[in-house]
Amino acid sequence: MLEFMKQRATLRQYSEKPVSEELLNELLEIACRASNTGNMQLYSIVVTRDAAGKQALAPAHFNQPQVTNAPVVLTFCADLNRYTKWCLQRDAHPGFDNIQSLAYAAIDAVIASQAFCTAAEANGLGICYLGTTTYNADKIIDVLQLPTLVMPIVTISLGYPAAEPSPCERLPLAAILHQEHYHDYSSDDIDKLFFEKENLPANKHYVEINNKQTLAQVFTDIRYTKKDNEFFSETFIETLKKQGFLKLV
Amino acid sequence: MLEFMKQRATLRQYSEKPVSEELLNELLEIACRASNTGNMQLYSIVVTRDAAGKQALAPAHFNQPQVTNAPVVLTFCADLNRYTKWCLQRDAHPGFDNIQSLAYAAIDAVIASQAFCTAAEANGLGICYLGTTTYNADKIIDVLQLPTLVMPIVTISLGYPAAEPSPCERLPLAAILHQEHYHDYSSDDIDKLFFEKENLPANKHYVEINNKQTLAQVFTDIRYTKKDNEFFSETFIETLKKQGFLKLV
Numbered sequence: 345m346l347e348f349m350k351q352r353a354t355l356r357q358y359s360e361k362p363v364s365e366e367l368l369n370e371l372l373e374i375a376c377r378a379s380n381t382g383n384m385q386l387y388s389i390v391v392t393r394d395a396a397g398k399q400a401l402a403p404a405h406f407n408q409p410q411v412t413n414a415p416v417v418l419t420f421c422a423d424l425n426r427y428t429k430w431c432l433q434r435d436a437h438p439g440f441d442n443i444q445s446l447a448y449a450a451i452d453a454v455i456a457s458q459a460f461c462t463a464a465e466a467n468g469l470g471i472c473y474l475g476t477t478t479y480n481a482d483k484i485i486d487v488l489q490l491p492t493l494v495m496p497i498v499t500i501s502l503g504y505p506a507a508e509p510s511p512c513e514r515l516p517l518a519a520i521l522h523q524e525h526y527h528d529y530s531s532d533d534i535d536k537l538f539f540e541k542e543n544l545p546a547n548k549h550y551v552e553i554n555n556k557q558t559l560a561q562v563f564t565d566i567r568y569t570k571k572d573n574e575f576f577s578e579t580f581i582e583t584l585k586k587q588g589f590l591k592l593v
Numbered sequence: 594m595l596e597f598m599k600q601r602a603t604l605r606q607y608s609e610k611p612v613s614e615e616l617l618n619e620l621l622e623i624a625c626r627a628s629n630t631g632n633m634q635l636y637s638i639v640v641t642r643d644a645a646g647k648q649a650l651a652p653a654h655f656n657q658p659q660v661t662n663a664p665v666v667l668t669f670c671a672d673l674n675r676y677t678k679w680c681l682q683r684d685a686h687p688g689f690d691n692i693q694s695l696a697y698a699a700i701d702a703v704i705a706s707q708a709f710c711t712a713a714e715a716n717g718l719g720i721c722y723l724g725t726t727t728y729n730a731d732k733i734i735d736v737l738q739l740p741t742l743v744m745p746i747v748t749i750s751l752g753y754p755a756a757e758p759s760p761c762e763r764l765p766l767a768a769i770l771h772q773e774h775y776h777d778y779s780s781d782d783i784d785k786l787f788f789e790k791e792n793l794p795a796n797k798h799y800v801e802i803n804n805k806q807t808l809a810q811v812f813t814d815i816r817y818t819k820k821d822n823e824f825f826s827e828t829f830i831e832t833l834k835k836q837g838f839l840k841l842v
Binding site: 346349350352354369370372373374376377378379381382383384385387388389390391392393394397421425426429430431433434435436437438439440442443444445447448450451454455457458459461462463466467471472473475478479487488489490491494497498511512513514515517519520521522523524525526528529531534535537538557558559560561563564565567568569570571573574576577580581 | 595598599601603618619621622623625626627628630631632633634636637638639640641642643646670674675678679680682683684685686687688689691692693694696697699700703704706707708710711712715716720721722724727728736737738739740743746747760761762763764766768769770771772773774775777778780783784786787806807808809810812813814816817818819820822823825826829830
């Protein structure tokens with residue numbers, strides 16, 4: 345158990361082997377055993393298997409090939425709609441159209457998604473998180489026909505490996521961990537904690553082919569620019585309003 | 594592997610058995626192997642073991658006894674501070690002070706927390722998520738001394754079981770799952786999907802002792818009221834502003 349989790353890596357290339365509905369549902373049942381806020385289960389999972397559905401989703405994920413190449417795509421959504429409907433049918437007065445309710449529902453959706461991923465990997469499947477779901481939530485809402493009070497949070501592509509993927513590096517645990525309270529980073533700390541990452545041949549090569557001076561510049565100038573982050577923050581806030589979660593702002 | 598995940602339950606009562614730092618760090622290393630956005634690892638984990646630290650955190654978690662009774666409390670935070678500092682030291686121009694960056698960092702923090710929980714449970718430990726972290730993020734920020742661009746997202750109490758906890762019910766998978774697109778719920782669907790939950794003796798008893806007519810009313814009138822959700826939404830938005838994530842609103 346521990347060994348397989350230590351060796352895991354994101355899988356982007358899938359074999360032709362199909363993922364049976366029986367196995368998928370068994371893994372999803374397991375995912376639903378994970379913790380959730382007040383046992384309200386404020387999430388929904390949309391399964392995309394049809395080629396047309398994947399094609400429709402692909403642009404929302406910047407056409408990352410995993411979306412159309414994987415046998416299964418799963419979109420985990422914060423869902424306050426189902427629970428609100430239940431409350432209204434039971435003479436109760438729900439108040440889940442706000443950012444705090446979205447926060448705990450979104451956390452529950454990610455808890456379920458990650459429990460799913462671990463269960464899937466334990467069964468020989470591989471996954472890739474598409475970090476684009478909150479960027480283009482508006483487009484995903486249209487494609488998946490998500491009503492008010494439902495917000496897509498994370499998307500996973502799923503399948504059997506075409507080849508075993510290689511784990512990529514991580515910062516040393518000391519970079520992430522704080523004992524008793526947050527210990528802010530000195531410039532020496534930063535140099536030490538990022539040293540190994542910056543000096544990996546693969547990362548040095550990555551800086552070169554992108555014509556940058558530092559690894560950090562690849563991320564700020566190309567991959568996660570201030571301009572993009574701000575643009576997608578604006579559309580995210582508009583989408584939160586449209587889905588009914590931001591009436592207070 | 595699958596069997597233990599199917600049987601899992603939240604653990605609220607911990608034995609005296611300590612959790613060694615070696616095991617904790619091994620589990621945290623495993624948690625850091627989980628997927629994250631662009632391999633930026635935009636999260637930090639604060640470990641609270643000292644009795645004084647737990648006492649200080651307890652009010653922020655509405656004095657739920659798990660905080661002071663568990664040997665270890667972990668607070669998983671979205672952390673854009675460390676990465677921003679690294680970028681600034683490497684002649685790069687970071688732009689992570691916005692809601693979109695917080696969204697992907699928060700997702701990464703929860704992915705790490707849930708990978709941690711599964712690894713912990715595989716090793717005989719038990720966990721409880723404290724669903725109060727986003728409610729009282731402002732108080733947790735003070736206690737843990739979190740700087741700007743760091744936001745607490747989820748908190749876990751951790752330890753060995755004093756007794757084996759019992760799993761509680763879940764909605765049928767059909768309540769959560771949507772094929773190809775979201776299928777909104779008819780009133781018949783709601784009645785069917787919540788039938789088993791509403792008719793469990795434990796839940797019927799829960800309605801009675803709370804002097805309510807329906808299970809939903811326990812949640813809307815007592816546990817997750819509109820008033821509370823709206824109050825904590827306001828403090829959440831103020832905290833997002835204070836931590837530097839909402840300059841655009």
